[in-house]
Amino acid sequence: MIVLKEIIYLLRKEILLEWRQKYAISGILLYVLSTVFVVYTSFKKVEPNAWNTLFWIIILFASVNAIAKSFVQENSSRQLYYYSLANPTAIILSKIIYNSGLLLFLSFLSFIVFALVAGNPVKDNFHFFAALFLGSIGFSITFTFISAISAKANNSATLMAILSFPIIIPIILTLIKLSANALRLMQDTAVWKDIATLLAIDLILITMTFILFPFLWKD
Amino acid sequence: MRKNWWKALGVVILIYTYTAGLLIPLKPGILSVNPSNLNSGEEVTLTVIGYNTFFTKTESELRAWIKLDNEHAISATKIELVNDTKAHVSFNIPSNLPTEDKVTDASLVIDNDQDGAMVLPSKLTIKKTIDVNPNAEGWTNAPITDLNRKTGFSFPFRGILYETIRNTYFHVCLWFAMIILLITSVVHSFKYLRNFRMEDDQKSMSFTMVGTLFGMLGIITGSIWAKDTWGTYWTWEEVKLNMTAIALLIYLAYFVLRSSFDDYEKRARIAAVYNIFAFAALIPLIFVIPRLTDSLHPGNGGNPAMGGEDLDNTMRMVFYPAIIGWTLVGVWISQIVFRIQRLKEKIMEF
Structure with a gap:
């Protein structure tokens, strides 16, 4: 119960911080917009197959950029202060929940903008948004944890990419397959197997995060 | 010596793997048959090319059959041996086929007392030349009896694979050894996070290093194998290949992560966390993922990897020791890497 309370407080803190420094969120939004326009102007006409891949690549890069700052935006002494107040589980969980929300918002926005400029080929809305939802959670868990690791190192921006991209590949491959199904690019009867795979990966990653994060934060 | 017996064991097993794995011959088999498209009602002479066969050195006669299914087969009318690996076999193919299909495939079976029974499965096609109802006339019911068995040690003769079947002891066994080494590395990472002893971190790093090395060797041997059987060194279509490439990327990133810290304690802690994650x-x-998708690679999409005729008892006698041998040598190399690493860190402390 105490952890739950802490999570709520920390979530409020995250949102408040985001609200006060509006540059971070507006920067990410502009990033999405400009990427979509770059993609659109270079492709002109986007085939459903390319649409599917490009959409997830845009989401991938936007997510890395949005989450990379999770652990570096506040200086180390203030982080020490948080850690002395709250449970490490509450800290990582509040970050993951906050980042999931942020990514969900971000991917919906990317979808709307991308659909506006490049057309909307999605045929099966339920499966597509299920993929979007599960993907946001998976991305959020992985990137939040890796950003906690890379924040400890010296060149964190590069590390963030090289540490997280190989780990994210199983998730993004499953997502692309799922949404290809939703776009009717392929016929797969085993959609639930893919969703189960995604859920299982998310579950493994979140369990590892819970076990390992307490070792990570203390300096 | 009493303490290091396992190193000697590892070397002995690997020497055994190399000699047995490379020297034991393949079972005799049929390499090709020409012509392979036959018509019903004709009299044909097939040129059969054998592999590792001893057609002329046999005591009994060579026997040959064309087999449609378990109930329909015909025996050869005339057999002429050219040399040990070449024979001309003549058949009188009946004028009708016992099936509804226009074209049916058939297997060639050859048997003698030196080479044992050999089968070339479904390589022959027989076309029906007359247009009447199926009729089994001329096809005899299961005349294939008293088949010989090849004695002595030999590896299975498999189409497409042929001699490359020996790569099983290197490619597959290296992967097994890699998995064992990486698991050991993770165990040491857990140990480090419990006790914070630098030794565990150094051990974990050494095991990861040798595991990654074995992974690369596994990719190289697999690549050569793929060139021989699939005709290409690398294919992006294969999920298992991509996944292994990604796995290697993850471990290369692990070493980049390690090198980005100056403080040993911090490096050890964060490397352990990343290693487990x-x-x-x-x-x-x-x-998980390779098993969910279809692929050519053995062990995927219901494609069997180690069972049936791909890994027979003779192969098992080399295969399982080879895994142990590679693992033992891997542990030995990791131990040396560990010692070097410990000395390096000791020097840095002064």
């Missing part, structure tokens, strides 16, 4: 992420990568 990466291994957890690796499990769906190499064990």
Whole structure:
């Protein structure tokens, strides 16, 4: 119960911080917009197959950029202060929940903008948004944890990419397959197997995060 | 010596793997048959090319059959041996086929007392030349009896694979050894996070290093094998190949992560955390996802890897020791890497 309370407080803190420094969120939004326009102007006409891949690549890069700052935006002494107040589980969980929300918002926005400029080929809305939802959670868990690791190192921006991209590949491959199904690019009867795979990966990653994060934060 | 017996054991097993794995011959088999498209009602002479066969050195006669299914087969009318690996076999193919189909495939079976029974499965096609109802006339019911068995040690003769079947002891066994080494590395990472002893971190790093090396060797041997059987060194269509490439990327990133810290304690802690996290992420990568997708690679999409005729008892006698041998040598190399690493860190402390 105490952890739950802490999570709520920390979530409020995250949102408040985001609200006060509006540059971070507006920067990410502009990033999405400009990427979509770059993609659109270079492709002109986007085939459903390319649409599917490009959409997830845009989401991938936007997510890395949005989450990379999770652990570096506040200086180390203030982080020490948080850690002395709250449970490490509450800290990582509040970050993951906050980042999931942020990514969900971000991917919906990317979808709307991308659909506006490049057309909307999605045929099966339920499966597509299920993929979007599960993907946001998976991305959020992985990137939040890796950003906690890379924040400890010296060149964190590069590390963030090289540490997280190989780990994210199983998730993004499953997502692309799922949404290809939703776009009717392929016929797969085993959609639930893919969703189960995604859920299982998310579950493994979140369990590892819970076990390992307490070792990570203390300096 | 009493303490290091396992190193000697590892070397002995590997020498055994190399000699047995490379020297034991393949079972005799049929390499090709020409012509392979036959018509019903004709009299044909097939040129059969054998592999590792001793057609002329046999005591009994060579026998040959064309087999349609378990109930329909015909025996050869005339057999002429050219040399040990070449024979001309003549058949009188009946004028009708016992099936409804226009074209049916058939197997060639050859038997003698030196080479044992050999089968070339479904390589022959027989076309029906007359347009009447199926009729089994001329096809005899199961005349294939008293088949000989090849005695002595030999590896299975498999189409497409042929001699490359020996790569099983290198490619597959290296992968097994790699998995064992990486698991050991993760165990040491857990140990480090419990006790914070630098030794555990150094051990974990050494095991990861040798595991990655074995992974690269596994990719190289697999690549050569793929060139021989699939005709290409690398294919992006294959999920297992991509996943292993990603697994290697993860471990290369691990070394980059390590090198970005100056403080040993911090490096050890964060490397251990990443090692465990990466291994957890690796499990769906190499064990789960490849099994969900279809692929040419053995062990995928219901494609058997180690069972049936691909791994017979003779092969098992080399295969299982080879895994142990590679693992033992891997542990030995890791131990040396560990000692070097410990000395390096000792020097740095002064």
